[in-house]
Amino acid sequence: MWCVFCERNTSQSRSVEHIIPESLGNKEHILERGIICDNCNNYFASKIEGPVLSSIHFQNLRSRQGIANKRGTIPFEYGIFPQAGIPIALRASLDQGTSVGAWHEKDDARFVQTLMGIGKGTFLVPLSAPVDERLLARFIAKIGVEAYVAKALEADITVDQIIASEELKSIRRFVRRGDWPEKWPVSRRRIYHEEAIFSEGESAYQVLHEYSLLVTDEIEIYAVICIFGEEFAINLGGPSTDGYGRWLSANGNRSPLYI
Ligand SMILES: [Zn+2]
Structure with missing residues (x-):
């Protein structure tokens, strides 16, 4: 077995990889042991997920929603x-x-x-705050690559084939090393309220996160990830979201998650 990101042997690796961080309430979407090595797993936790999730934007979201960490x-x-x-x-x-x-x-x-x-005063609590753009892009790219890997493995594509794929080399490097390119744009918009309640038959539920892959007519692959109603889309093949904009225009701005 080889690590999807660094291509090193993973026979000694112990960690399972959470596609969406556990600190956002994910317990079910994981990659089995051996697909991401322990080094990469630790690197993502400390250099990408940790800083993003402790930014005011995500920390306040986790606090509002009462999501405990590990x-x-x-x-x-x-x-x-x-x-x-x-x-x-x-x-x-x-x-x-x-x-x-x-x-x-x-x-x-x-x-x-x-x-x-004072007799009377105010506390101001931000519902949204800027997140370092590049860090956020690497965070979304990590989730996107891993979502792709999970789907590919289900379709009997092997880790060797994923590693050999030219199309994914740049984004894998952007996630793992982060030295190139300077900017990898992410499409970001709100598609439902963070407290939205969905119902199905007798049951009602809140969606913490969901994701899917979109293949456009132009044969670009986008990972589309929704975290508490905020949709992020990233092009796995290259640093541009122009094709996603065209796809949205052609589809009445609906989210690919709901088509
Ligand atoms: Zn690795």
């Missing part, structure tokens, strides 16, 4: 207390309401004094 902790939500001019940390729990404190320990006294001194 250690069972729900992250704090980041906010601002304008009257005190300090960042704050909020954490909601089902049985104890929401606890609020200063984000930095050094601001504790100021937080309490300001709170005691």
Whole structure:
């Protein structure tokens, strides 16, 4: 067995790879042991997934949605207390309401004094915040390549064939090494509310994440990934989303996830 990213022998590797990070609530979409080596698995966790998921945008999303990390902790939500001019940390729990404190320990006294001194005030909590563009692109590209690998293996395409495929070489390198190209665009838009409830027969459910592959008429392959209603699409064959824009125009801007 060879690692899909670095092509090293994986016979000693122990980790299974989560296509979507566990910290976003994924327990079912995984690649079996031996498909991604331990080195690549650790690298993705510490250099790509960790920084993206601890950005304010994703940390606040995980906090709002009450998704625990591997250690069972729900992250704090980041906010601002304008009257005190300090960042704050909020954490909601089902049985104890929401606890609020200063984000930095050094601001504790100021937080309490300001709170005691004002009759009425405001906490501002961002629902969305910028994420480093390049890091986010590598994060989405990693998910996209792995989603492709999962589908390919189901269709009896071998890891050797995936590694040999010229079309995937650039994006595999972009994910694993990140040294080239400078920019790999990602199409990003909201297709449903993060709290949206879907129903099927008697049951109702919330969609945490979903993904699919789209092959356009121009024979480009896009990985289309939705995380709490936010759709990300990336071209697995090259750094351009122009073809996706044309596909959307031709299909009434519907998401390929729902066709
Ligand atoms: Zn590897």
